[in-house]
Amino acid sequence: MSGDSFIVVEGPIGVGKTTLARRLAVSFVAELVLEGADHNPFLERFYRNPREAALSTQLHFLLQRTTWMREHGQQDLFRGPRVADFLIDKDKLFAGVNLDPDEFALYQDLYRHLVVEAPRPDLVIYLQAPVKTLLERVDRRGIGYEKDMDPDYLQRLADAYMRFFHGYHDAPLLIVNAAEVNFADNDADYAALLEEIQRVGSGRHFFNPAPLSTA
Secondary structure (H helix, E strand, O other), X not given: OOOOOEXXXXXXXXXXXHHHHHHHHHHOXXXXXXXXXXXXXXXXXXXXXXXXXXXXXXXXXXXXXXXXXXXXXXHHHHHOOEEEOOOHHHHHHXXXXXXXXXXXXXXXXXXXXXXXXXXXXXXXXXEEOOHHHHHHHHHHHOOHHHOXXXXXXXXXXXXXXXXXXXXXXXXXXXXXXXXXXXXXXXXXXXXXXHHHHHHOOOOEEEEOXXXXXXX
């Protein structure tokens, strides 16, 4: 990757995108940009009662992400490399899963008024894993409000991600099967991913690594 690259790591809840983004930022000596889900005051309420808190949760994320875009426009990317754990385009993905039709119509209207031109990534890394693996990783990280997360909800999200990236052509895309590897703690797995990132050119690429060790 070049010295002013913008890399985005994406994927469903529990797949490990924030952990990987942190490690990539260190490797590329890049600024780390996190979506900061833990700063959303409605998120815990959403997990307790999705129907009641879905709209407020989603609108908070929309405002948070559009504020970041206004502060970090396309021209600002030239000051150095960045790694982010969110893609602004995916905001509508969550809205489509979580909101009822009337709420989604309101959300889309606000989206059209708020969203400015987003910085274009030089690479998007889309991490995939089955719901069973996602649930295990969510449980392992031990965030209280994520306890007993609904597997059906995770499945709907995973399916929505697959549909979204099936038609995604806005940036080079690396689709990674992250089910059997540990990019967070296993240096061999992580080194293999770094090598794959360096080989990525334009278009769509697939990386289906076998676990290199059990450490």
